[in-house]
Amino acid sequence: MRFNSLQESPEGHTSDWASLRLWARGWLARGRVLMTLALALLLVLVWLGPEAMGGSLIGLLGGSLLQFWLGGRSSRRHAPMTDNVIAQDINSSQQAFDVLRQQVSATIQTSETAVFAMMERMTRVHGCTVQLRDRIAEAVGRSQVLSADSLDQAQRHGKALEQLADHQREFESLRNGSLDRVRTVAHQVRDLTPLASLISDIARQTNLIAINAAIEAARAGDAGSGFKVVAGEIRRLSGLTAQAAQEITQGIDSAAQGVHAELERLEINLAGGSSLTLHDIADHMKLLSNTLSDVVPYLSGLSGHMEQSLQRVTSDIVDTLGDMQFQDINRQLLEQINGALASLSNHFAQLYQLIDGRAPPPPQLLEELMQRWTSDYVMHSQRVAHEKGMGRPGPSAVVLTDLPPPVGLELATVNGPRIELF
């Protein structure tokens, strides 16, 4: 509400009452001048004596009367202007304080919004770090289990390999022994083969002799009948000898087959032992492979999760650093408020001097002073706050950017695109 006349002040005082107060203040000022004059006269009388008092008294009296006249004239001339200035400034003072209050509110809003945003981001950063800590703790626990498993498997591997080595050594020993034995048997068999052949030759020769003896016995007639019996017996023995030689040959074959069978059996036993050990090792290798196949995706997932978390943390830190720009905004807001308060303080000091009749009216009305404040504004929020303080609708905000303005920071930012590339 503005008051352009002197009919009524905001407090309800009339202009006559205000004029009466000013008139009384003027006469009080004149009374002070008269008291000063009386004191000066007394001092002159004491210090200079009665002989010098005449001239001095005339000078002082003349000067005082001149001041008295001029003061009264000045007061009379300035009185209506003073009343007008004071009344207008009183009317404007509420708006001035409202403007400053709005500026302070904008500053507080900027601070609060930025601090809330920073707190929100820091809370997110804390959440991410807690998640990371939990994942790392889980990974450490799992790594310990995997390490224990791997160690156990490595020990089992070692044992299996030791068994394999023992088996290999045993196999070598057995193989060498078997070879020696086979060589011996083969040698013995080879030694037996000519003997069997010799027996066969003897049997054949004996058979021929028996046949010849039988022929000669037949030719001798009855005299050879006894010899015929002997020849028959020799022939029978020759048959038995041939049969024995055949049995020896069969025995040698049988022995050879036995050696062969023993070798085969030995090979089967040795191969079976190796196979068993190798099978164990294969099983261990499969277990290890399964463990690794679990570990690799787990580590990959852990790495991805940590990377994402760190990216979120970095993003929040970068945005929090951006939020710190509120300090620069508030500094400028407060600098403007500080300057406005200084000019307001100066203005009211001039008004007090005017009321006391010690100075002319200020060079500008408070309303004009407030208008000058606007030239110091750089931010849209300052202009909006000023207009709100003045009780007028604020300047319209034009948002041309695709990027949404930060929530709660409209006053501090919006007037045209926040980000514009030319």
Next chain:
Amino acid sequence: MKSIFLVDDSATMLMSLKNTLEISGFKVEVAADGEAALQKVKAGLKPDLIITDINMPKLDGIGLIREVRKLLRFTPILALTTESQQAKREEAKRIGATGWLVKPVGGGDLLKVIRQVLPGA
């Protein structure tokens, strides 16, 4: 590594922006007012990008852009300011600024703009 020259009379702004850009892999040089910045450019500083405030003591951002443009014709220059007067924005555009950003600009948004004006950054 791309280099960025920051000019602002606010120590807080310089600190926060410097940290933001260094975290993001840029090499950063700073100056606290337009005059100091101009001296560095005259001394041979050739950044890949200049980000300057507008309202500064000694030499303001508009004056800095005008003078720097004579020395570095093709270096992109972004104004990062609280200044909301359209007239100043138009003047900056006229004398060769590359873009106009009103504080506060989030770190993510700032990096997007930088990558737009510095391809490959």
